[in-house]
Amino acid sequence: MRTLNLGILAHVDAGKTSLTERLLHSAGVIDEIGSVDDGSTQTDSLALERQRGITIKSAVMSFVIDDITVNLIDTPGHPDFIAEVERVLSVLDGAVLVVSAVEGVQAQTRVLMRTLQRLRIPTLIFVNKIDRGGARYEHVLHSMSERLAPAVIPMGSVDGLGTRGARCAPFTAADADFTSKLVDLLADHNDAFLAAYVDDEATVSYPRLRGELAAQTQQALVHPVYFGSAITGAGVEALITGITELLPATEGDVDGPVSGTVFKIERGPAGEKIAYVRMFSGTVRTRDLLRFYGDGDGDGDGVGDGEGKVTAVSVFDRGPAVRRASVDAGQIGKLWGLGDIRIGDAIGVSRTGPARHHFAPPTLETAVIPCRPADKGTLHVALVQFAEQDPLINLRQDDIRKEVFVSLYGEVQKEVIQATLANEFGIDVTFRETTTICVERPNGTGAAVEIMGKDPNPFLATVGLRIDPAPIDTGVEFRLEVELGSMPYAFMKAVEDTVKETLHQGIHGWQVTDCTVTMTHSGYAPRQSHSHAVFDKSMSSTGADFRNLTPLVLMSALKQAGSGVYEPMHRFHLELPADTFGAIMPVLARLRAIPLSPEVRGPSCLLEGEIPAARVHELQQQLPALTRGEGVLESAFDHYQPVTGTIPTRTRTDHDPLHRKEYLLNVVRRVAGRRESASGGL
Structure with a gap:
């Protein structure tokens, strides 16, 4: 039997979980369709999901259609839980993107579609809620072709739009307008198909059209659009047919390598x-x-x-x-x-290279404070388990101040963490004020070296490092300019691991990224012992020597190179009444937003531009009063840009290798004695 791993994705409240319920019911997996409002759905199993009526964690259910087993993965729609969606993308064969026929294309819809296209995941679009007042057909199609993907094509018509009795009728070979549009769309992506059609229009049969549609859908070149209602079931059978006909089900090699x-x-x-x-x-x-x-x-x-x-x-x-x-x-x-x-x-056996993030990283951070000081230890254990399930919260422990920090996508995520800690671990917590997460990048090249046995190096290790800027979004790369066999691999690995750990906090306390660190010098004291004695670590290098020395060398090199601080910027799309344009512009200027030229469409005005991530929440709060409640704001992370004015700093959570004396006092024992042993033994 073939298998299709199918993701259901959408902006929050578009009806994604309701569609999941309807698909399971149509396949005979469940007898009754659950309700999101009543908290009775199959995939929203967490108590908090049922209470809030939103999906927080991805969930899997399976059903069979003909000879295909569909593993259906329901994902969160709220942008605060985009990390949960990211983890699902790597296992999908295809996706259904749900769009509301009432609200149309929304902020998260665009983010999701861009990612699906970038990863070339075959995607069908289901326009839900055709039974709701305010549902639209042509407007939604036009909006999708403009704001999601130009290669979309409706697969059926709708009667009774906006009423409880709304119904869908799939297009067939008899619908000349549909077949004509389908030919034009498919010909745009396949020259051979276009040539065959031009040579003899009659030879391009309807089955061949459907076959070519399936081929181009599976290549993520075109996106068939189905209209319907998850609540009433209208259009769902046509969608199921599309899932089995147009998305790529596979037969895995059970005898192949794991x-x-x-x-x-x-x-x-x-x-x-x-x-x-x-x-x-x-x-x-x-x-x-x-x-x-x-x-x-x-x-x-x-x-x-x-x-x-x-x-x-x-x-x-x-x-x-x-x-x-x-x-x-x-x-x-x-x-x-x-x-x-x-x-x-x-x-x-891995199928891919190093993992890369498909969505922007979290740009907010807060400290989690237990209401009862006695809960500090339990809180740390609980958050470690939380981080297992959501690694992008980037748990950051400040051992000096005994505080724990987590990264966030938004305030709703903070509420979920608070409720989860209370419900599952019995820990009541509060949070510090949410702050924006910046990054650091080296301004130039810097190098430093410390030689074993020479002041001021107290360690039995020689480490030389050079740091260079690297292209944007390349992360951190570690290279060697020394022979791999110049010292034991364990010592090389200790340096590499410590470099990556140390760069979590740069000169200003932010994570350093987009750089190459090269090891230029190495040296160690071979394993030695006194006559007729056991191994003496005071005469021989250990991994600790390299782990303790590397931060001093690396931060010295970074200080020489200098580093700039970059803040996250969002791209925003703002739709507002044209007569409120004058009122919104001074506010955008105060929030350091950079708008582009406005586009006036009758009574509406469309405005795009950039705004610091730290100011998005403030704009959202002020927008209703500025636009009579009619303004609609979409924003998503776009890039980092250099901070202007006062450089923000982040409190360090380590012993700070930028301050050598204090650092050594905290990490070294019997420094002088070990230095003498090192000098005498080499």
């Missing part, structure tokens, strides 16, 4: 870790010893980061997951027993 990706982690009732894995090839069985590694760490070397024995397996089959002896290629399963596995880890 290869899979972990896209979700959760904890079971007893606190055990459960890994959700999409299998691309091979078979994983209970009691298999499974190796896994995280190319998300950026090393790309395919070296196993860990292994564990699979103690249990569940596979999604006609509904929720059920216990099985194995999970095969093409399937999605849950694995128990892999205590060290992480989201994004590859099992077996």
Whole structure:
């Protein structure tokens, strides 16, 4: 049987979870359709999801259509939980993007569609809520072709639009206007098809048209559009037909090498870790010893980061997951027993290179403060588990001040963290004021070296490093200009790991990115001992020597290079009444927004531009009063730009290698004695 791993994506409240319920009902998996408002849906299983009526965590259900097993993954629609969507994208064969026929294309719709297109994930569009007052057909199609993708084509007509009795009629070969538009659309992407049509229009049969539509849909070149209602079921059968006919179902190689990706982690009732894995090839069985590694760490070397024995397996089959002896290629399963596995880890043979983020990183940060000081230890344990399920919260521990910081996409995410800690761990917390996360980039080249046995180096290690700027969005790359065999690999790895850890806090306290760090000098004291004695670490280099020295050398090089601080900028799209344009412009100027030329469309005005991420929330709060409640703001992260004026700093959470004396007092023991041993032994 073939398998299709299908994602359901949408802007919040477009009806994505309701569509999931309808698909499960149509396939016979559930007898009654649950309600988001009543908290009775299959995929919103968390208590908090049922209370708030929103999807927070991705959820998987399975159903069968003809000879295809569809693993349907319902994803969050709220932008605060975009990280959950990101993790799902790597395991999808296709997607259905849900758009509301009433609200039309919204901010998150555009973000999602751009990402689906960039990753070339075959995508159908389902225009939901045709039974609601204010539903539109031509307007939504025009908006999608302008703001989502030009290559969209409606697959049916709608009768009774905006009424409870709204119905959809799929287009057929008898609809001349449809076939004409379909030919034009397909010919734009296939010269051979165009030539065949020009040579002999009669030879291009309707079945061939449908075949070419399927081929171009699977290449993510065109996007068929289905209208309907998840609540009434109108148009859903046509969508199901489109899913089976136009999206790429596959038969995995169950006898091939084991290869899979972990896209979700959760904890079971007893606190055990459960890994959700999409299998691309091979078979994983209970009691298999499974190796896994995280190319998300950026090393790309395919070296196993860990292994564990699979103690249990569940596979999604006609509904929720059920216990099985194995999970095969093409399937999605849950694995128990892999205590060290992480989201994004590859099992077996990796299909891709180093993991890259598909969406913008979080741009906000806050400190989590327990209401009861005695809960500090428990809070840290709870947040570590939280970070397992959502690595992009970037848990940051300040051991000096005994505080924990988390990264956020928005205020709703903060509320969810607070409620989860209270409900699942019994910890009441408050938050510090949310601040914007900036980044640092080196301004130029800087280099530093410290030689073993020479003042002021107290460590049994020689480390030389050079830092250079790198292209935007390339992250941090570590290189060697010394021979790999010049010292033990463990010492080289200690330097590399410490470089990446140290760059989490630059000169101004922000994470340093887009740079290349090159190791230019190396040296160590070989393993030595006194006569007839055991190993003496005071005479021999250890990994700690390199871990302690590297921050001093690296920060000295960075200080020489200098670093600039960059703040996150959002691209905004603002639709407002034309007569309120004059009132909004001074506010945009005060918020340091940079608008482009306005576009006036009758009584409406469209305004695009850039605005600092830190000011978006303030603009959202003021917009209703400035536009009589008619203004609509869309914004999404676009890029980082240099900070002007006062440079913001971030409180450091380490012992600060920029201040050598204090740093050494905190990390070194018997410095003088070790230096004497080093000098005498070399």
